[in-house]
Amino acid sequence: MEHFDRTALYDLALALLSQGGLEREKAELVAELLIRTDEIGVSTHGISMVSYYLPELANGNMSRAGTCEVVSDRGLVQVWDGNYLPGHWVMKQALESCMERAADAGLAAMAIRRSHHIGCLSTLTRIAALKGFVCYIATSDPSGKWVAPFGGVEPLLTPNPWAIGYPATDHPVLIDTCASITTVSKVREHINSGTHFEHPWMLDAEGRATTDPNVVNDVPMGSILPVGGMDHGHKGFAMGLMVEMLTQALSGHGRVEAPKRWGANVYLQVMDPAAFGGTDAFLAQVDHLNAACRASKPIPGHGPVRIPGDRAARSREETSSSGIVLPEEVLTRIRACAAEAHLPFPASLAGSAARKAQA
Template identity: 30%
Template sequence: MNTYNESDLKEFCEKVLEKMGMRKDYSEVVADSLVKANLEGTDSHGISRLSIYAKRFMDKRINVNPDIKVTKKAPTVLQIDGDNGLGHVVSWKAIKEGIEIAKESGTAAIAIRNSNHFGTASYFCQMACEQNLACIGFTNSPPGIAPWGGKEAFFGTNPIAFGFPTGNDQPVIIDLSTSIVARGKIILAAKQGTEIPDGWAIDEDGYPTKEPAAALKGSVLPLGGAKGAALALAVEILTGVLSGAAFGPHVKNLYDDNETENANVGHFFLLLDIKKFMDLTLFFTSIQNLLQEMKEVPKKPDVSEIRYPGERRKRESASRQLTGIELSGNVEQELKELGADFHIPFPEAMSLDHSSKSFSL
């Protein structure tokens, strides 16, 4: 696999999006979100998604420059209509609006409808943490999980995310799907032509499968069995029902070429201004003590370090900023073809000497 510089990939993303008519501030957000996912090791939600987004812009299934409507329903309640925009830009605008309200009133609850896939939920939690706000985020998605006991996908993989500032540049970031694995990882495996591990999914007949194509026709298994399926239902209620978006099997699939309706994905965010609850310095001291004591718990024989959620993400990002971002041959070819369509050259791969630098933290 070839390795690429993050700034080169961002620039490529921005140029493609702007060539399609996206306004500059939106293209910067989308490019930043995609490449940041790659930097942090979440390649399934990274630049590999650019081609499908571009395709849906071209066939008018996603609005490249949405007229996002923000309605203040109560002092701390925002309702957002995303005008069928890409979820990255819809959620970015929603979080920006919500931060101002949370700083004034202490909390902000944001319900979003008429949106699309928004990348990693962690991206928006990080936005809040940079302002010393805590964030809880949810989104629904096209059917991916069967209800417990069923064999047909009904709920989305419906991620849940939390972000807590720590007083340094390494916040606690918890970002997990209610499925045992993000469906994007199965999509990426299908692109790369690799098998998926046992225990990830069942096929359309309800039998375990290691074939990503069969898994995409069947169902991803819920995290923790029945408990994961219950969490998926809770997220569906918050993001689909409460927001007025689509829910369950009514959320349309971005990857279905035969679909003509808007996806109508729903998101829900809750922002908390920590200063309104307690002294910020005391909070930082307490959370750092909590994390340090957690890390000092006696370790299992095969464990060298206990890490909190967000540490691996930060370290991986620092490493890949130096060594570069690896892209599979399939993803690389797909992006080169996309660039050629718009007469935008794909960046040159990093030299072997530069991309093989050792790095440790």
């Protein structure tokens, strides 16, 4: 496994995005958040994304410059139009706005239409959680159809990720999940590697559960099963409807407009525990439950119970001492981007850091 220096990867991401035409200030922010995503171990959504963003910058589907438009502002409730700007940048602006207002009033919410992809949700909620806020983010793409309603066979919804981050004394709790059992990225990974899922997480166009990711290439198209699968997928479907409502109905833009380009609709909410029952009381409850879960008896043969965010905290520790590890598949794609842009690819870390990692 090759380890890389965070600054070297950041510089590469920044150079690639800048050469791709993205305004400097935005390229810096996107590069920074992508590297933070690799640092928390979510390599599918880290520097890896640059290879998907570059073609979008080239064809103009991701805007290279400009600002968000404020569609409406009622103080603690806003609607923004992201103008298909890079979602990391849109979300950083949105977070700053909501955190400022929530610090004052206790909560603030925003619905965003027409952002580009916002990347890893935990990377974003973590920003607010580290400042003591509870932060909820949900996102959908009204141009995508991957998940069928429960009881149906036609894909009509996106996987509809949602995340909530909140403070704990040791490190933030980072819940980051979605309304379908698996994601489009995972489906693509399995198709590319010629493998099936371990469990029947897909639905073919005849309504049969299957492990085969290739059903999404069938005509008519198969789909990804909602959380709960064939057994209790009405629960995942309900969650999916909720995310579409929060992100599209509240922002006043969505499937009615039938957009054709890759985009992200977002619902963002920031809350300040200090304005509810107080920060100390909040932390006491969170720490108590987390500790009880971590100390509880695991299923025989399984490791200890983990709280969402534990793996991210551990990954940050490891990468800070040993550098960032990228999967071979990501390395291949980013090396190709660098070669095409005539940029050198960073050497992997040698010496103490790598030895430490191998120890």
